Amino acid sequence: MNRHTQIALMRRVFAHLRAGTTDSAASVERNAAAAYAGHEWLAREQAVLFRRYPLAMGLACQLRQPGDFMTHDLSGLPILIVRGEDGRIGAFVNACAHRGARVAHGSGNRRKLACPYHGWTYRLDGSLRGIPDERSFPGVDKCTHGLRPLPAAEHDGLIWVVPDPEAPPAIDIAAHLGAELDAELASFGLAGYHHYETRLINRAMNWKLAIDTFLEPYHLAVLHRQTVAPLFQANLCLFDAFGPHLREVLPRRSLDALAAQPEEQWDLIAHNTLVYVLFPNTVFVVQVDHVETWRVFPVPGRPGECAMHLDFYAPDPIDTDSARGHWARNMDLTIRTVCEEDFPACEGMQFAFNAGARSDVVYGCNEPALAHYQRSVRAVVAAA
Ligand code: FES
Numbered sequence: 234m235n236r237h238t239q240i241a242l243m244r245r246v247f248a249h250l251r252a253g254t255t256d257s258a259a260s261v262e263r264n265a266a267a268a269y270a271g272h273e274w275l276a277r278e279q280a281v282l283f284r285r286y287p288l289a290m291g292l293a294c295q296l297r298q299p300g301d302f303m304t305h306d307l308s309g310l311p312i313l314i315v316r317g318e319d320g321r322i323g324a325f326v327n328a329c330a331h332r333g334a335r336v337a338h339g340s341g342n343r344r345k346l347a348c349p350y351h352g353w354t355y356r357l358d359g360s361l362r363g364i365p366d367e368r369s370f371p372g373v374d375k376c377t378h379g380l381r382p383l384p385a386a387e388h389d390g391l392i393w394v395v396p397d398p399e400a401p402p403a404i405d406i407a408a409h410l411g412a413e414l415d416a417e418l419a420s421f422g423l424a425g426y427h428h429y430e431t432r433l434i435n436r437a438m439n440w441k442l443a444i445d446t447f448l449e450p451y452h453l454a455v456l457h458r459q460t461v462a463p464l465f466q467a468n469l470c471l472f473d474a475f476g477p478h479l480r481e482v483l484p485r486r487s488l489d490a491l492a493a494q495p496e497e498q499w500d501l502i503a504h505n506t507l508v509y510v511l512f513p514n515t516v517f518v519v520q521v522d523h524v525e526t527w528r529v530f531p532v533p534g535r536p537g538e539c540a541m542h543l544d545f546y547a548p549d550p551i552d553t554d555s556a557r558g559h560w561a562r563n564m565d566l567t568i569r570t571v572c573e574e575d576f577p578a579c580e581g582m583q584f585a586f587n588a589g590a591r592s593d594v595v596y597g598c599n600e601p602a603l604a605h606y607q608r609s610v611r612a613v614v615a616a617a
């Protein structure tokens with residue numbers, strides 16, 4: 234993040250601290266509980282948000298070498314992402330052209346991809362290489378029986394995929410993010426980060442509730458009073474929209490010491506947590522010492538369930554026991570706070586919505602990021 238933006242944001246934080254205020258929406262907003270519990274609405278969200286938009290799938294460090302691959306099922310489509318011989322990222326539907334089996338499982342490195350069912354093999358560019366007992370497949374043209382390609386891009390260290398083989402093949406991530414957010418994400422140097430771990434988390438709540446919980450610090454002093462509340466300024470955040478995407482700045486208590494220092498010395502990252510929503514489903518968190526992503530997906534046909542990947546990335550290589558121990562403790566603390574405090578509260582809300590116990594929910598003026606996110610989802614899905 235450039236110095237100019239850092240100083241402008243810190244000035245806003247200090248002005249709020251002096252006035253006892255926070256960034257505020259013009260008015261209270263309401264959202265229908267059906268947005269979290271309706272089957273028909275979920276189907277529309279899936280068709281629009283999880284088929285048409287580029288979704289963040291990880292950082293480039295997860296696929297460093299030609300032949301490195303990873304698979305991904307949570308979008309509802311089996312996806313295989315590979316770094317090709319030419320160094321470029323490719324994505325494919327992870328379903329064999331023979332009878333549809335998964336060609337690859339998990340992650341790893343392969344020179345070629347061999348389907349584990351009958352052994353059809355594919356090159357890293359998805360083209361079909363070999364058919365065992367090929368004479369039994371007369372008229373099956375190898376040139377037209379490759380893996381189905383998906384639009385994919387590597388952009389400033391992030392890997393993106395559109396989970397729809399019918400979508401236009403080229404994706405423009407800079408245009409998707411907009412110039413300002415694109416430049417800001419580029420400034421973090423994500424291409425230089427190192428992957429620590431990705432965890433799969435399944436919860437009994439609508440996928441948007443997992444995102445909502447990151448979008449206001451109003452709850453910190455109450456829900457997290459025993460854990461992270463003492464680290465943060467109470468009920469104070471900055472909110473800025475970038476189209477449907479957004480950024481929140483959550484100031485830590487440690488920045489009190491900065492008020493007396495000259496502006497040139499202000500270090501925003503050291504004293505604030507930055508939370509971005511990369512629309513539609515990725516919460517991208519810049520912490521003092523690492524970045525983490527929460528990539529949240531609905532479960533088809535089940536509005537009250539979701540699955541997500543939590544990914545942890547560190548700026549330095551994680552190649553010693555002491556570094557691994559450090560990141561294990563760091564990740565466990567994050568998971569304990571979110572999965573043992575936030576998500577149980579969200580599951581309680583979901584239980585109420587499923588039961589028809591509330592017709593709507595209220596977003597306060599002190600929850601502007603939350604209102605913006607939910608408004609963006611509604612607008613995009615309703616317009617499609
Ligand atoms: S399903 Fe892949 S080789 Fe048969």
Ligand SMILES: [Fe+2]
Pocket residue numbers: 446447452456457571575
């Ligand atoms: Fe929380």
